[in-house]
Amino acid sequence: xxxxxxxxxxxxxxxxxxxxxxxxxxxxxxxxxxxxxxxxxxxxxxxxxxxxxxxxxxxxxxxxxxxxxxxxxxxxxxxxxxxxxxxxxxxxxxxxxxxxxxxxxxxxxxxxxxxxxxxxxxxxxxxxxxxxxxxxxxxxxxxxxxxxxxxxxxxxxxxxxxxxxxxxxxxxxxxxxxxxxxxxxxxxxxxxxxxxxxxxxxxxxxxxxxxxxxxxxxxxxxxxxxxxxxxxxxxxxxxxxxxxxxxxxxxxxxxxxxxxxxxxxxxxxxxxxxxxxxxxxxxxxxxxxxxxxxxxxxxxxxxxxxxxxxxxxx
DNA sequence: CGGATTTGACCCGCGC
DNA sequence: GCGCGGGTCAAATCCG
Numbered sequence: 152x153x154x155x156x157x158x159x160x161x162x163x164x165x166x167x168x169x170x171x172x173x174x175x176x177x178x179x180x181x182x183x184x185x186x187x188x189x190x191x192x193x194x195x196x197x198x199x200x201x202x203x204x205x206x207x208x209x210x211x212x213x214x215x216x217x218x219x220x221x222x223x224x225x226x227x228x229x230x231x232x233x234x235x236x237x238x239x240x241x242x243x244x245x246x247x248x249x250x251x252x253x254x255x256x257x258x259x260x261x262x263x264x265x266x267x268x269x270x271x272x273x274x275x276x277x278x279x280x281x282x283x284x285x286x287x288x289x290x291x292x293x294x295x296x297x298x299x300x301x302x303x304x305x306x307x308x309x310x311x312x313x314x315x316x317x318x319x320x321x322x323x324x325x326x327x328x329x330x331x332x333x334x335x336x337x338x339x340x341x342x343x344x345x346x347x348x349x350x351x352x353x354x355x356x357x358x359x360x361x362x363x364x365x366x367x368x369x370x371x372x373x374x375x376x377x378x379x380x381x382x383x384x385x386x387x388x389x390x391x392x393x394x395x396x397x398x399x400x401x402x403x404x405x406x407x408x409x410x411x412x413x414x415x416x417x418x419x420x421x422x423x424x425x426x427x428x429x430x431x432x433x434x435x436x437x438x439x440x441x442x443x444x445x446x447x448x449x450x451x452x453x454x455x456x457x458x459x460x461x462x463x464x465x
Numbered sequence: 466c467g468g469a470t471t472t473g474a475c476c477c478g479c480g481c
Numbered sequence: 482g483c484g485c486g487g488g489t490c491a492a493a494t495c496c497g
Contacts, residue, residue, distance in 0.1 A: 309490075310472085
């Protein structure tokens with residue numbers, strides 16, 4: 152590979168302004184040098200146009216997702232208005248909203264995907280603010296009644312309850328290393344999407360992962376004083392998962408596919424899946440207000456850097 | 466036979 | 482104080 156070419160992940164080939172010939176160009180070739188500069192300027196303009204188009208596409212994807220989030224939120228609010236069940240536990244709902252604010256991402260306020268966890272006990276958070284809560288969404292077959300999320304750890308089921316706002320029962324698991332390991336797990340199908348299994352983890356494992364094969368990045372609060380924190384929880388995507396759900400997809404709380412979902416079995420790496428993954432990543436990038444400015448700064452810095460270098464040569 | 470799962474009973478906190 | 486609902490316990494049952 153030619154070291155003078157910079158092949159970016161965006162498919163851009165940024166050709167340095169200074170070619171090897173430039174360094175040896177005599178001062179008498181000012182006219183041809185001017186042509187080269189014009190050519191470089193032209194190419195930079197094309198690159199700039201290309202970048203602008205890419206950014207536009209990214210923003211469009213972002214806006215599409217944002218509108219979908221808005222629709223889901225509107226639906227959720229209507230459901231809450233027509234149901235007075237939640238009013239019975241006003242305090243719980245307020246606490247719940249606080250927790251959702253902690254768990255969900257700063258820009259995504261979608262709570263529809265986790266509304267089935269409204270009864271989530273926030274008292275525990277008050278009692279133990281160091282308790283780490285993380286949540287994993289796993290695609291499963293809607294007809295599959297099993298509440299099994301194979302994350303590589305060994306769990307012992309100690310209870311199952313039917314909750315009031317979800318026809319699907321909730322299963323309670325303790326880590327098989329208990330009582331030395333305090334981690335608990337709750338698994339329940341999403342009320343809105345029966346194809347989605349919601350696994351809520353409480354606490355941290357204090358032992359080695361039995362099968363440390365892969366890691367899934369989760370978004371979870373560490374304490375109520377922190378908005379959110381990226382933590383990595385070892386999630387082993389085992390063949391048994393593929394048996395349970397043909398196309399398991401680990402999602403973070405805002406339903407975005409986790410960065411490490413590339414660890415999923417090969418059958419999930421279909422072109423449509425990859426396309427969706429790219430769209431999600433693009434959406435995540437555009438959510439960062441510093442992204443576009445950083446990108447522009449990087450480009451302008453590169454241009455100015457080369458310009459200064461060239462000026463320095465003269 | 467031992468470990469895992471099931472399931473009804475019980476506990477506890479909260480709202481009325 | 483009572484009822485509701487989530488969470489947990491523990492005896493019964495299942496299964497390899």
